[in-house]
Amino acid sequence: MDLTAIRLSDFIKSRVDKDKLTDYQLARVAAVDKDSFILIGEGGECRAELTGKLSYTANSPLDYPAVGDWVYVQYFNDNTLALIHELIPRKNLLKRKTSGKAIDIQLIAANIDTAFIMQSLDANFNLQRLERYLVVTTESNIRPVILFSKSDLLQSDEIAGKLLEVKNRLPNVKAISFSNLHDADISTINNMLVKGETFCLLGSSGVGKTTLLNNLLGENTYKTRSVRERDEKGRHTTSRRQLTILENGAILIDTPGMRELGAFDVELGIEDTFTEIAELSKKCRFTDCSHAQELGCAVLAALENGAIERKQYENYIKIAKESKHYSMSYLEKRRKDRDFGKMVKSVTRMKNSQTK
Numbered sequence: 001m002d003l004t005a006i007r008l009s010d011f012i013k014s015r016v017d018k019d020k021l022t023d024y025q026l027a028r029v030a031a032v033d034k035d036s037f038i039l040i041g042e043g044g045e046c047r048a049e050l051t052g053k054l055s056y057t058a059n060s061p062l063d064y065p066a067v068g069d070w071v072y073v074q075y076f077n078d079n080t081l082a083l084i085h086e087l088i089p090r091k092n093l094l095k096r097k098t099s100g101k102a103i104d105i106q107l108i109a110a111n112i113d114t115a116f117i118m119q120s121l122d123a124n125f126n127l128q129r130l131e132r133y134l135v136v137t138t139e140s141n142i143r144p145v146i147l148f149s150k151s152d153l154l155q156s157d158e159i160a161g162k163l164l165e166v167k168n169r170l171p172n173v174k175a176i177s178f179s180n181l182h183d184a185d186i187s188t189i190n191n192m193l194v195k196g197e198t199f200c201l202l203g204s205s206g207v208g209k210t211t212l213l214n215n216l217l218g219e220n221t222y223k224t225r226s227v228r229e230r231d232e233k234g235r236h237t238t239s240r241r242q243l244t245i246l247e248n249g250a251i252l253i254d255t256p257g258m259r260e261l262g263a264f265d266v267e268l269g270i271e272d273t274f275t276e277i278a279e280l281s282k283k284c285r286f287t288d289c290s291h292a293q294e295l296g297c298a299v300l301a302a303l304e305n306g307a308i309e310r311k312q313y314e315n316y317i318k319i320a321k322e323s324k325h326y327s328m329s330y331l332e333k334r335r336k337d338r339d340f341g342k343m344v345k346s347v348t349r350m351k352n353s354q355t356k
């Protein structure tokens with residue numbers, strides 16, 4: 001297979017260490033299932049595992065391969081199994097905080113050019129949640145496009161009203177409505193898929209992401225549902241290919257629905273999404289104004305006189321707080337893990353020196 005088919009973009013090419021290519025080949029991660037991976041590479045598709053060294057030296061979830069990652073691999077058994085030696089530095093990475101109390105990171109996808117942020121126009125429509133997705137994608141330098149699905153369920157004037165609401169609140173983002181039931185809409189989206197780019201589908205579960213992917217795949221290619229395959233022992237494997245090469249050469253990554261999208265350390269994303277508030281905050285009396293209660297706060301003044309929407313302001317405050325909280329707790333946790341690691345190592349050293 002020609003590697004350009006899996007979009008070895010110039011950006012990634014510039015990060016490949018040519019010396020490593022005497023021992024390793026390049027491949028892209030198409031699916032992740034606990035410790036096992038599916039890769040697409042020159043030899044086509046195959047299962048892969050990590051080398052012991054990679055697992056051993058990894059000291060954060062960020063060091064493990066994600067869907068969309070480019071990796072250095074070695075093939076075995078007639079190219080039916082590969083070992084992943086190393087990650088190629090990422091262009092970007094979408095991640096979220098794992099649900100529950102423990103603060104940890106779950107990787108969503110790497111090396112994305114454009115994100116289709118999907119909401120269905122019925123019960124799922126929510127501007128606050130859109131802003132949250134926008135913060136995270138712009139922070140990662142991913143171009144966001146908003147897709148509102150299930151337009152077949154609403155009257156056209158209702159749809160126009162919702163699109164207007166979005167335009168007022170998020171004037172700089174492209175947003176369209178579509179239905180998975182209408183072929184013309186599917187070809188509109190198909191035309192947005194550029195050869196040579198990696199797109200990903202983001203949004204709550206049930207909004208129609210997988211249906212859209214299947215529609216874009218059309219009749220000529222496999223359907224994602226048929227990916228349930230048997231492993232060598234005849235068991236059904238549950239891992240599903242998440243990265244797909246479309247006929248026109250674009251790459252599309254489907255992601256499982258996300259209940260929480262962690263806004264870790266997303267200062268830039270917040271500024272680029274809440275542009276009005278960011279602009280106003282330059283006029284606050286204090287440069288470190290939190291826009292919560294300070295005197296001379298230009299944001300609070302704009303809120304008072306109705307220049308910014310209260311809902312938008314509240315969402316801004318919420319995401320900004322979370323971002324601070326998660327990045328602090330995450331750093332704290334990492335520091336503790338590291339200290340614990342050091343302690344284990346020094347205890348081991350002590351033991352070793354005692355037994356000598």
Ligand SMILES: Nc1nc2c(ncn2[C@@H]2O[C@H](COP(=O)(O)OP(=O)(O)O)[C@@H](O)[C@H]2O)c(=O)[nH]1
Pocket residue numbers: 149150151152153178179180181203204205206207208209210211212257
């Ligand atoms: N009415 C309507 N139903 C849709 C549309 N797109 C998807 N669905 C239905 O919504 C449900 C969830 O779709 P799915 O693609 O699995 O959503 P995902 O969880 O985002 O991948 C399925 O029952 C689909 O048939 C649409 O445009 N209109």
Ligand SMILES: [Mg+2]
Pocket residue numbers: 209210211255256257
């Ligand atoms: Mg799905």
Ligand SMILES: [Zn+2]
Pocket residue numbers: 281284285289290291292294296297298299300
């Ligand atoms: Zn302020």
